[in-house]
Amino acid sequence: MSDVMNLFRYFLFSFFLFYSSTYVSAQKKHEFSRPLMGMTFRIVIYSENSSLASKGAKSAFDKVAILNKIMSDYDSTSELSRLSNLAGSGKAARISDSLFQVLQAGQLLGGRTDGAFDVTSGASTRLWRQARRLKRVPPEDAIKIANNSSGYRYLKLDKSLKTAELLKDGMRLDLGGIAKGFALDEAFKLLISKGFSKVLVSAGGDILVGEPPPGKQGWKIALLGLGDSVTEYIFLKNCAVATSGDLFQFLEFGGKRYSHIIDPRTGAAISEQRLVHVLAPKAMQADSLATAISVIGQKDGLRLVAGDKRLAVRIAFRNKSGQVKKKSNQAFKAWPRVDE
Known part of the structure; x- marks a missing residue:
């Protein structure tokens, strides 16, 4: 009886090896x-x-x-752009789960890096994009104005309501370092x-x-x-x-x-x-x-x-x-x- 069982186990193992190798080779x-x-x-x-x-x-x-379509800052009709347009208005907007998740992760990293990562720095990002197109460095006053409109502490998220509010006038969101x-x-x-x-x-x-x-x-x-x-x-x-x-x-x-x-x-x-x-x-x-x-x-x-x-x-x-x-x-x- 033991010989029969051993033979059965051998054929079962051989079949498993054959099936596994055939399956792997079939995966293109x-x-x-x-x-x-x-x-x-x-x-x-x-x-x-x-x-x-x-x-x-x-x-x-x-x-x-x-x-x-939700997170592009190039698209004026995106959910992100529409939220940026409310900056400084005193209005909080209900946002999608995906956008909330990304903004929340960005805010956590912003806190850990004391603002070295900041999803609200869109005005500065736009200014330097233009600089690369024009092939010249922006004036100091323009850099200062753009930077003054940002600050991760001025983005308010409400987890229970899934809302976001931009507290500063002129603030623009940019998810270039996280959305991808x-x-x-x-x-x-x-x-x-x-x-x-x-x-x-x-x-x-x-x-x-x-x-x-x-x-x-x-x-x-x-x-x-x-x-x-x-x-x-x-x-x-x-x-x-x-x-x-x-x-x-x-x-x-x-x-x-x-x-x-x-x-x-x-x-x-x-x-x-x-x-x-x-x-x-x-x-x-x-x-x-x-x-x-x-x-x-x-x-x-x-x-x-x-x-x-x-x-x-x-x-x-x-x-x-x-x-x-x-x-x-x-x-x-x-x-x-x-x-x-």
């Missing part, structure tokens, strides 16, 4: 992309069914398009709900991944270096990585380089070149932390994430002599690398 890589939020959103799905993968990607892109991450989280969540586990969603330097591709240790992700630094490759699974820096968006004027990232505390563009990578469980967290650390720099940036072993951070920067230096926490140093 499907890639999709769509321009959204002023950048290209990309989705990679491993699935044995190309039709279902295509439908899943479409649903995820459609979700991002809806969020963009939230959109990736929502797109990813939708794909997971449809039964896809081996997925990657990315946009503008931010990446969120699920389970690794078939037979792989993780998703192979490239981390760009600053200047001539060597590109580094890491493995990711079930987490996000965000990149913040001025590699592609900056203004050079009078022999000085100005980042597209604004320090909300002063209203001025950052002039020290930095490139920040943050790895975190969620894309919104990675996105917003990367932006904040770009503002506060390496010392305060590492202090900001201290104590949370889930957060890995590397900050590359140029010192006064122009040399590229790097600072990272222990979690980043221990992160799995790709052996090239």
Whole structure:
């Protein structure tokens, strides 16, 4: 009897191995992309069914398009713009759950960084966007006026009523350092709900991944270096990585380089070149932390994430002599690398 049972177990195990390998090999890589939020959103799905993968990607892109209609500060009809238009009016507006969630997360980070991350700095952001188009630095008085209209303490949120009120005249909201991450989280969540586990969603330097591709240790992700630094490759699974820096968006004027990232505390563009990578469980967290650390720099940036072993951070920067230096926490140093 025992011989029969052993034989049965052998065939059952053999069948399981055959089925598993066949299932894995049947999962093909499907890639999709769509321009959204002023950048290209990309989705990679491993699935044995190309039709279902295509439908899943479409649903995820459609979700991002809806969020963009809510959170864009470029669109005068967006929910965010309509809320900004009420600034200083004494009126609180009931807002969508998605917008409330992002504003609330932004406010929490604003408090932790003493305003170095500030969703109310839209007037300064607009001023420096114009500066990059005109290729000249804004006048000091214009910087001061724009900065005086911001301040995270002047955004009032009511969790029970789901309302928001902008207490300062001329205040404009800008979710450029957090909305993209939230959109990736929502797109990813939708794909997971449809039964896809081996997925990657990315946009503008931010990446969120699920389970690794078939037979792989993780998703192979490239981390760009600053200047001539060597590109580094890491493995990711079930987490996000965000990149913040001025590699592609900056203004050079009078022999000085100005980042597209604004320090909300002063209203001025950052002039020290930095490139920040943050790895975190969620894309919104990675996105917003990367932006904040770009503002506060390496010392305060590492202090900001201290104590949370889930957060890995590397900050590359140029010192006064122009040399590229790097600072990272222990979690980043221990992160799995790709052996090239």
